[in-house]
Amino acid sequence: MPSPPLIGVIGGMGPYAGLHLTRKIFEHTRAQADQEHLPVALLSLPNLPDRTAYLLGQDPVNPAGVLADVAARLDDLGAAVAGMACNTAHAPAIFDAIVDRLHRTGRSIRLLHLIEETARHTRTLLGAGARVGVLATLGTYRFRLYQEALQAAGLVPVVPDEPLQEPLVHRSIYDPQYGIKARSHPVSPMARQGLLSAIAHLQQHGARAIILGCTELPLAFPEPEVQGLPLIDPSDVLARALIRATCPERLRE
Amino acid sequence: MPSPPLIGVIGGMGPYAGLHLTRKIFEHTRAQADQEHLPVALLSLPNLPDRTAYLLGQDPVNPAGVLADVAARLDDLGAAVAGMACNTAHAPAIFDAIVDRLHRTGRSIRLLHLIEETARHTRTLLGAGARVGVLATLGTYRFRLYQEALQAAGLVPVVPDEPLQEPLVHRSIYDPQYGIKARSHPVSPMARQGLLSAIAHLQQHGARAIILGCTELPLAFPEPEVQGLPLIDPSDVLARALIRATCPERLRE
Missing domain, CATH: 3.40.50.1860 (Rossmann fold)
Structure with missing residues (x-):
């Protein structure tokens, strides 16, 4: 059987939330042996600008830029889809800007919406x-x-x-x-x-x-x-x- | 402060052992805030040949080839070092072959020995x-x-x-x-x-x-x-x- 497409996890917001989402992927997979689990890549990069500070106008930099870069690295690895383990990053001002940037740079990775x-x-x-x-x-x-x-x-x-x-x-x-x-x-x-x-x-x-x-x-x-x-x-x-x-x-x- | 180098984790043997090692990296990091954690990439790829079967002579294919490929993908991501969450993969017949292959292909990622x-x-x-x-x-x-x-x-x-x-x-x-x-x-x-x-x-x-x-x-x-x-x-x-x-x-x- 060909290997299923890679699942990407954008973690680091905080690190344990990324781990929690990754664990949930394993727990919801029907697998009798290690080899039957699905391929997952977790990128836990901590240098992400604070999402709440941007939404409150305390920080002018939209974190969408850095988050789109992380998604692009998952795309380079071959991930077909990705999820972000952070509620606030799904505010339209951030999420839509990430999707827009991935689209403009020709990336095919699909970001699901928590x-x-x-x-x-x-x-x-x-x-x-x-x-x-x-x-x-x-x-x-x-x-x-x-x-x-x-x-x-x-x-x-x-x-x-x-x-x-x-x-x-x-x-x-x-x-x-x-x-x-x-x-x-x-x-x-x-x-x-x-x-x-x-x-x-x-x-x-x-x-x-x-x-x-x-x-x-x-x-x-x-x-x-x-x-x-x-x-x-x-x-x-x-x-x-x-x-x-x-x-x-x-x-x- | 410049971001510290990326830490790579080779998981999937089984998936929960990779999660466990990743969690230990977070737990042993002195961090007051999410942003103070270290950058970590976990690749949990399940299609790894069984290590014990190779060592027992039941499978002729050395898993070192696939494991070196995973390490190379972590190297592409910018990981300076990596660890493997599996004891058996550290048998000399496997571990030394991975290191040799990384060396021959000019990869600079350093694999620590559990x-x-x-x-x-x-x-x-x-x-x-x-x-x-x-x-x-x-x-x-x-x-x-x-x-x-x-x-x-x-x-x-x-x-x-x-x-x-x-x-x-x-x-x-x-x-x-x-x-x-x-x-x-x-x-x-x-x-x-x-x-x-x-x-x-x-x-x-x-x-x-x-x-x-x-x-x-x-x-x-x-x-x-x-x-x-x-x-x-x-x-x-x-x-x-x-x-x-x-x-x-x-x-x-």
Whole structure:
């Protein structure tokens, strides 16, 4: 059997998010032996300009330039498709500029869209018109990345009210004492409790599933559901989309 | 500051061993922010001929050819050094042939040696003449990969007697019912018990530390020591050697 096309992973935002997406590709592959796994290249390059700083106007340089260069290196390696392990990099101002640059330079590598894939998957899971909760960083929240994509897919996004978003969600991720970025093995009870309160709040507002819209959040929730609500890890969805794009017959049921 | 040179990881043998080595590089890097991590490229290509089958004479094709091609692709990407996440690929008949081929084709990428780095590290840890236990697959055991390297480093290797190696160690890794390759989340009590018995046996024969000489074994032993004996994960040693070779000032204490 000829080797399936190479899957590219653009990592480094942060490094563990790139590893997490790569692991998900292996976990969702139907393979009885090492030789049945799919070819994957992970480029974890840390010198990527901060995505949030650009979107907030604090840094004039669009990270799209460097990200398109990474995608071009994956294209040189022979990758047919690639995924980026970072929610914020999927803001239209960045993502569309990457795709435009790859197109203009004649690159054939296809970049899948983490957030649009997640919205489509959620629509299939819950059906049109369903209310879907989103936990994310303040950047992803304010730039409305999940809100827009869910609406475009015919769903109703439910996010925490602004006064709750910062203390319950953002701080559970970023607090230097108890946040997941500072303490992840194990996640602190305070971070998990903040997120559980946010989930209860979203459930009260009718959410029927929760999207873990920040790559740190799955560390706090290894379980598939909480309080009866399914948890959706966008890395699972993107990993499956990457396998489907290159070797659908190896996709695990 | 200019970006440090790229670190290459040759994965796919199996895919999770490549991920494990990549994670160790991140864990051993002193980094307060994503941008302070080191650039790493992981190539996880599954179409690598079986290393053990070649060494046993069951397959005439030396996997060195394909492995040298993977190293050349990492060289094209700009990697200065690379590590292979597989013990058996470090048998002289394979490793030396890769290095020879890279040399003949004018490649400058430097391939570090998992087993020699581990022997040197163990010598520093325990001092000359110390007795060191080794747990490994039957292939690594019979090809004497650790035994030779430890002796060359001035240490005394201690391996299980042949009648114990197969039931206690090899089967704990490979048994289709309870082996680590079949059940790793969590590792079965039977696999762990077999390995603990092997460690007790090595301790009775004077071992002062245990080398986990198969990439599956660290899954059974997340703890740093067992029965008072330090456990040495060669992936930790190789990750540190890769950082030292490219950016020693970022090596975590």
